Amino acid sequence: SSFLASRLDRIKPSPTIAVSTKARELRAAGKDVIGLGAGEPDFDTPDHIKEAAKAAMDRGDTKYTAVDGTPELKQAICQKFERDNGLSYKPENISVATGGKQVLFNALFATIEEGDEVVIPAPFWVSYPDMVLLCGGEPVAVPCSQDAGFKLRAEDLDNAITKNTKWVILNSPSNPSGAAYSKDEMQAITDVLKKHEHVWVLTDDMYEKLVYDGFEFCTPAQIEPTLFDRTLTMNGVSKAYAMTGWRIGYAGGPTQLIKAMAKIQSQSTSSPSSISQAAAVEALNGPQDFIASNNEVFRQRRDLVVEKLNQCPGLTCSKPEGAFYVYPSCAGVIGLKTPQGNRLQSDGDFVTYLLEEANVACVQGEAFGLSPYFRISYATSTEALEEACKRIRQACEQLS
Ligand code: PLP
Numbered sequence: 001s002s003f004l005a006s007r008l009d010r011i012k013p014s015p016t017i018a019v020s021t022k023a024r025e026l027r028a029a030g031k032d033v034i035g036l037g038a039g040e041p042d043f044d045t046p047d048h049i050k051e052a053a054k055a056a057m058d059r060g061d062t063k064y065t066a067v068d069g070t071p072e073l074k075q076a077i078c079q080k081f082e083r084d085n086g087l088s089y090k091p092e093n094i095s096v097a098t099g100g101k102q103v104l105f106n107a108l109f110a111t112i113e114e115g116d117e118v119v120i121p122a123p124f125w126v127s128y129p130d131m132v133l134l135c136g137g138e139p140v141a142v143p144c145s146q147d148a149g150f151k152l153r154a155e156d157l158d159n160a161i162t163k164n165t166k167w168v169i170l171n172s173p174s175n176p177s178g179a180a181y182s183k184d185e186m187q188a189i190t191d192v193l194k195k196h197e198h199v200w201v202l203t204d205d206m207y208e209k210l211v212y213d214g215f216e217f218c219t220p221a222q223i224e225p226t227l228f229d230r231t232l233t234m235n236g237v238s239k240a241y242a243m244t245g246w247r248i249g250y251a252g253g254p255t256q257l258i259k260a261m262a263k264i265q266s267q268s269t270s271s272p273s274s275i276s277q278a279a280a281v282e283a284l285n286g287p288q289d290f291i292a293s294n295n296e297v298f299r300q301r302r303d304l305v306v307e308k309l310n311q312c313p314g315l316t317c318s319k320p321e322g323a324f325y326v327y328p329s330c331a332g333v334i335g336l337k338t339p340q341g342n343r344l345q346s347d348g349d350f351v352t353y354l355l356e357e358a359n360v361a362c363v364q365g366e367a368f369g370l371s372p373y374f375r376i377s378y379a380t381s382t383e384a385l386e387e388a389c390k391r392i393r394q395a396c397e398q399l400s
Contacts, residue, residue, distance in 0.1 A: 096280075100234055309389060329372065
């Protein structure tokens with residue numbers, strides 16, 4: 001018998017991290033690889049946030065803090081929820097952890113029993129199903145078509161819910177599709193959730209601030225206040241404030257759940273970094289104007305990438321509302337032959353072809369639960385994106 005626990009057999013290593021690793025290896029071997037796999041802004045953390053971290057160190061904020069967040073940060077998070085989302089959470093409703101990822105893990109680990117189902121619209125962020133599996137639950141993927149803007153349809157949600165459903169996970173704007181729900185679209189979803197009183201809502205609002213063309217973000221408990229007592233509203237500073245390495249995520253929710261999450265954290269990692277928490281206070285309370293200027297850059301890159309990808313034979317790319325990803329269909333290249341004579345049978349074959357022939361690293365849609373598609377992150381320089389799109393086009397043109 002194996003020394004390693006059998007629960008490990010249920011999950012796989014993060015496929016997005018695998019692509020970044022492969023790209024790094026090829027680069028180390030001297031290949032000029034353009035990485036479009038990474039899920040982080042290429043901007044640096046703003047200076048005022050870094051200064052707040054330095055000040056925290058100088059004042060001696062270098063010790064353990066309260067397990068699930070300092071009072072200052074919880075206060076700043078309550079104000080953020082009130083200001084941006086019209087949600088009235090109190091400090092005892094707030095949990096702070098080492099990244100949004102730990103918030104999600106704590107919430108699922110605190111609630112999922114063997115056999116519990118979690119409804120996950122596909123394409124989904126890669127970690128949701130694997131976290132559910134690690135906790136002994138059953139992920140229930142619900143495909144969302146490109147025609148529907150990769151958004152969950154109310155009737156499909158209704159059909160996916162059973163008496164065993166514990167959570168529905170929503171993620172708007174979405175990683176990997178960039179799709180975001182308008183107020184009317186969200187209302188259609190929350191109308192269904194309202195009927196199913198045993199189902200809890202886990203909303204991953206990580207990309208809230210990254211929306212374009214005047215799109216107005218909304219979150220379920222804001223649209224349907226009766227859901228407030230069974231919703232965990234998760235968010236973080238990683239993406240909006242270019243703070244992926246600082247590892248601070250947070251959530252607002254019912255105290256019973258928040259306390260359970262703190263109990264798990266108290267026996268696993270304890271508090272998130274004291275210095276990062278001080279920086280996050282400044283991120284939330286400080287000037288927000290750089291977000292609009294970053295977003296203008298992201299919007300231009302999105303428009304560029306969508307236009308160029310639609311010029312590639314065999315690819316079709318929708319224009320998403322937010323985040324920094326596009327999720328083009330590669331249905332038109334499946335079945336075609338590469339110059340080496342290999343037939344492309346899946347989106348996995350296609351991204352391998354792009355990596356080896358075009359030196360462009362993307363992630364196959366299979367990893368996100370909806371094929372045949374692939375994900376491109378446009379959080380990289382405009383020059384690199386232009387070059388990457390040119391290479392992808394040439395690679396598509398060489399297929400027969
Ligand atoms: N949720 C989504 C949808 C994400 O894309 C990510 C990061 O890639 C996370 C959560 C995790 O965020 P963090 O880096 O704060 O753990």
